[in-house]
Amino acid sequence: MTPMLKVFPSIPGMMIYTAALVLVILQLAVLLHSVHEKRKSIFSAALLFIISLIVIWLMLFTAQAYKNLDPGEVLVPGSLPDRIFSLPWLVFAAWDILAGIMVFLQIRSRIRYSGMHLTVNAVKEAIDWLPVGVCISDMDGTVLLSNLKINELSKRLTNKHLFDSLAFWEKVTENGTMHGRGYLLRMQDGTAWMFTKKPMKMYEKGRELHYEQIFAEKMTEVCNITDELTARNRHLKEVQYHMKAVAAYERSLITAREVIKARTAVHNHMNSVLLCGKHYLDHPEAVKEEELLHLLEYNNFFQLVESQQRGHRTDVLDDALRNAKRIGVTVQIEGKLPEERPVRDVIAQAVEQCAANTVRHADGDRLNVTITETDSQYIAEFTNNGKPPEEPISETGGLWYLRKAAEEIGASIAVKSEPVFLLTVYIPK
Numbered sequence: 001m002t003p004m005l006k007v008f009p010s011i012p013g014m015m016i017y018t019a020a021l022v023l024v025i026l027q028l029a030v031l032l033h034s035v036h037e038k039r040k041s042i043f044s045a046a047l048l049f050i051i052s053l054i055v056i057w058l059m060l061f062t063a064q065a066y067k068n069l070d071p072g073e074v075l076v077p078g079s080l081p082d083r084i085f086s087l088p089w090l091v092f093a094a095w096d097i098l099a100g101i102m103v104f105l106q107i108r109s110r111i112r113y114s115g116m117h118l119t120v121n122a123v124k125e126a127i128d129w130l131p132v133g134v135c136i137s138d139m140d141g142t143v144l145l146s147n148l149k150i151n152e153l154s155k156r157l158t159n160k161h162l163f164d165s166l167a168f169w170e171k172v173t174e175n176g177t178m179h180g181r182g183y184l185l186r187m188q189d190g191t192a193w194m195f196t197k198k199p200m201k202m203y204e205k206g207r208e209l210h211y212e213q214i215f216a217e218k219m220t221e222v223c224n225i226t227d228e229l230t231a232r233n234r235h236l237k238e239v240q241y242h243m244k245a246v247a248a249y250e251r252s253l254i255t256a257r258e259v260i261k262a263r264t265a266v267h268n269h270m271n272s273v274l275l276c277g278k279h280y281l282d283h284p285e286a287v288k289e290e291e292l293l294h295l296l297e298y299n300n301f302f303q304l305v306e307s308q309q310r311g312h313r314t315d316v317l318d319d320a321l322r323n324a325k326r327i328g329v330t331v332q333i334e335g336k337l338p339e340e341r342p343v344r345d346v347i348a349q350a351v352e353q354c355a356a357n358t359v360r361h362a363d364g365d366r367l368n369v370t371i372t373e374t375d376s377q378y379i380a381e382f383t384n385n386g387k388p389p390e391e392p393i394s395e396t397g398g399l400w401y402l403r404k405a406a407e408e409i410g411a412s413i414a415v416k417s418e419p420v421f422l423l424t425v426y427i428p429k
Helices: 011-037 042-067 080-086 089-116 120-128 148-158 165-175 220-282 289-311 316-326 341-360 398-408
Strands: 133-137 143-146 177-179 182-186 192-204 207-218 330-334 366-373 377-384 412-416 422-428
Touching: 011 042, 011 089, 042 080, 042 089, 133 148, 133 165, 143 148, 148 165, 148 207, 165 182, 165 192, 165 207, 192 220, 220 341, 316 330, 316 341, 341 366, 341 377, 341 398, 341 422, 398 412
Parallel strands: 330 366
Antiparallel strands: 133 143, 133 207, 177 182, 182 192, 192 207, 366 377, 377 422, 412 422
């Protein structure tokens, strides 16, 4: 049979050498894969790789010795290169075929194993295709695992791949808004992401290992819906406030309208009586005294009835409590209410003003009134269950009129906005 020495310089010889070199590289890849997956076939892969490496080394050693020969010179008889090149070339071809079959069988075995078992590569591939960003790192920020999504977000924020989780999280906190335990971050393309960071503890070979995990969840649709609902709620609150204000003043408008009608009727009747009396004084012969006396008697009776009705009108403080309930504010009073009319008028005005401000500015529904009494004065404190004022309260509008009404009876008021709203009215006895 033809020895390898005759075939080496030809194309078939080069093909044998090239195939052997490629098979060594493939066998090295199989060995590294086995080590990475920590499979039981590491020993067989290592053995085949060592054998293939020895064979290719011998072939390359022989080829180098052959190339170093001078023209007309031959290999030293009995030397290692001479013995290897004296072998039939079919032995080398058979080795390439056998090594190729072994590599093929190992690759096929690993492919089948990956399709039927959960491997490290399968886990990594599954994490890479998750719609959320995942990053696991050491406590010093060294990234151990990161998927494609969080690396994409890192490039948007830092313009580089995610290698340092601490620097990445610092960038998130700088550009994001804190919501609960995470940070909401809006990207330049309009998408919104919620970033959360949690510690992770694992046990390996009796040791306790600490890691940190960062998750990024897409919240674009949720944020858009939340913004829309916030805008609608704001509009609904404005409408609700106007409706409550209309309901609160509806009764007072109706009462004022009726009073105006009654007073107009009285004034008209008085005008008729005065005109009739003047006419009687100017022309006594043209007016019958009996008719004039009946007219005066009727007018006096009308005035007397109106005066009695004003004397028995409802209590202003009761009206204020009903008006507050009409706009949705429950008034809880602790302490004894004073009986003096001016004192009750000031307290009633304070109840109406605080109830309106509770609905309008504090979004509350309960007004607490605490009344204490000393030897010289009454002290009424007003608080609500709404949100505290965001800035100091300026005494304009209703509070200004309340202060003027209190000062008319010698009382005074004090307004505080921190930590909660507190209105105190000091009324001397």
